[in-house]
Amino acid sequence: MQGSSLLPASCNCPPNASCVNNSHCTCNSGYISRSGQTLFTFPLETCNDINECEPPYSVYCGSNAACHNVAGSFHCHCVPGYRLQSGEERFSNSSENTCQDTNSSKTTQGKKEVSAG
Secondary structure (H helix, E strand, O other), X not given: OOOOOOOOOOOOOXXXXXXXOOOEEEEOOOEEEOOOOOOEOOOOOOEEEOOOOOOOOOXXXXXXXXXXXXXXXXXEEEOXXXXXXXXXXXXXXXXXXXXXXXXXXXXXXXXXXXXOO
Protein backbone atom coordinates (compact mmCIF):
# COMPACT_ATOMS: atom_id res chain seq x y z
CA MET A 1 0.00 0.00 0.00
CA GLN A 2 1.41 3.32 -1.01
CA GLY A 3 1.05 6.42 1.15
CA SER A 4 -0.02 4.67 4.34
CA SER A 5 1.78 6.94 6.78
CA LEU A 6 0.51 8.50 9.99
CA LEU A 7 0.74 12.01 8.53
CA PRO A 8 -0.35 13.20 5.10
CA ALA A 9 2.21 14.42 2.55
CA SER A 10 2.11 17.85 4.16
CA CYS A 11 2.28 17.56 7.95
CA ASN A 12 -0.52 18.62 10.21
CA CYS A 13 1.67 19.86 13.06
CA PRO A 14 0.50 21.36 16.35
CA PRO A 15 0.97 25.05 17.21
CA ASN A 16 4.64 26.04 17.72
CA ALA A 17 5.88 23.19 15.50
CA SER A 18 7.13 22.83 11.94
CA CYS A 19 6.99 20.07 9.35
CA VAL A 20 10.24 18.23 8.50
CA ASN A 21 10.60 16.39 5.16
CA ASN A 22 6.80 16.29 4.72
CA SER A 23 6.67 13.41 7.17
CA HIS A 24 7.42 14.49 10.75
CA CYS A 25 6.86 17.45 13.02
CA THR A 26 9.39 19.13 15.28
CA CYS A 27 8.85 21.80 17.90
CA ASN A 28 10.13 25.27 17.07
CA SER A 29 13.06 26.76 18.94
CA GLY A 30 12.06 27.62 22.52
CA TYR A 31 9.52 24.78 22.69
CA ILE A 32 9.71 21.09 23.60
CA SER A 33 7.32 18.26 22.79
CA ARG A 34 5.26 16.86 25.63
CA SER A 35 6.77 13.42 24.88
CA GLY A 36 10.32 14.80 24.75
CA GLN A 37 10.79 13.52 21.19
CA THR A 38 12.58 15.78 18.70
CA LEU A 39 10.71 14.35 15.69
CA PHE A 40 7.17 13.04 16.06
CA THR A 41 4.15 11.95 14.04
CA PHE A 42 1.58 11.53 16.83
CA PRO A 43 -1.28 13.84 15.80
CA LEU A 44 -2.15 14.88 19.37
CA GLU A 45 1.41 15.82 20.39
CA THR A 46 1.84 19.33 21.82
CA CYS A 47 4.80 21.71 21.89
CA ASN A 48 5.17 23.48 25.21
CA ASP A 49 7.19 26.57 26.06
CA ILE A 50 10.61 25.94 27.58
CA ASN A 51 11.15 28.09 30.66
CA GLU A 52 14.79 29.01 30.13
CA CYS A 53 14.83 30.83 33.48
CA GLU A 54 14.29 27.68 35.59
CA PRO A 55 16.14 24.37 35.96
CA PRO A 56 17.34 22.48 34.06
CA TYR A 57 18.14 25.49 31.83
CA SER A 58 18.53 28.35 34.37
CA VAL A 59 19.94 31.07 32.10
CA TYR A 60 22.46 33.22 33.96
CA CYS A 61 22.06 36.90 33.07
CA GLY A 62 24.95 38.16 35.20
CA SER A 63 25.22 40.43 38.23
CA ASN A 64 22.29 42.69 39.12
CA ALA A 65 20.12 41.12 36.43
CA ALA A 66 17.28 38.63 36.16
CA CYS A 67 15.91 36.27 33.54
CA HIS A 68 12.37 36.73 32.21
CA ASN A 69 10.67 33.88 30.34
CA VAL A 70 8.44 34.72 27.36
CA ALA A 71 6.64 32.34 24.99
CA GLY A 72 9.28 30.57 22.92
CA SER A 73 12.16 32.61 24.31
CA PHE A 74 13.50 34.68 27.21
CA HIS A 75 15.33 37.91 27.88
CA CYS A 76 17.45 39.37 30.64
CA HIS A 77 16.81 42.70 32.36
CA CYS A 78 18.45 44.70 35.12
CA VAL A 79 16.95 44.37 38.60
CA PRO A 80 15.25 47.46 40.13
CA GLY A 81 17.80 50.17 40.95
CA TYR A 82 20.00 49.21 37.99
CA ARG A 83 19.87 49.99 34.28
CA LEU A 84 21.79 49.06 31.17
CA GLN A 85 24.54 51.45 30.18
CA SER A 86 23.00 51.59 26.68
CA GLY A 87 19.59 52.63 28.03
CA GLU A 88 17.98 49.54 26.48
CA GLU A 89 15.41 47.60 28.52
CA ARG A 90 16.63 44.04 27.89
CA PHE A 91 19.52 41.91 26.69
CA SER A 92 20.15 38.29 25.64
CA ASN A 93 22.93 36.91 27.86
CA SER A 94 25.46 37.70 30.59
CA SER A 95 28.11 38.87 28.11
CA GLU A 96 25.79 41.78 27.19
CA ASN A 97 25.19 42.73 30.83
CA THR A 98 26.14 46.35 31.59
CA CYS A 99 23.69 46.80 34.49
CA GLN A 100 24.84 49.76 36.57
CA ASP A 101 23.53 51.16 39.84
CA THR A 102 21.28 54.13 39.01
CA ASN A 103 22.19 55.74 42.36
CA SER A 104 25.96 55.54 41.95
CA SER A 105 26.58 58.53 39.67
CA LYS A 106 24.08 61.28 38.89
CA THR A 107 20.98 60.58 40.95
CA THR A 108 22.11 60.51 44.59
CA GLN A 109 19.83 63.32 45.78
CA GLY A 110 19.21 62.09 49.31
CA LYS A 111 17.56 58.81 48.35
CA LYS A 112 17.50 56.36 51.21
CA GLU A 113 16.78 52.66 51.13
CA VAL A 114 13.92 51.63 53.37
CA SER A 115 14.34 48.21 54.87
CA ALA A 116 11.27 46.11 55.51
CA GLY A 117 12.08 44.74 58.89
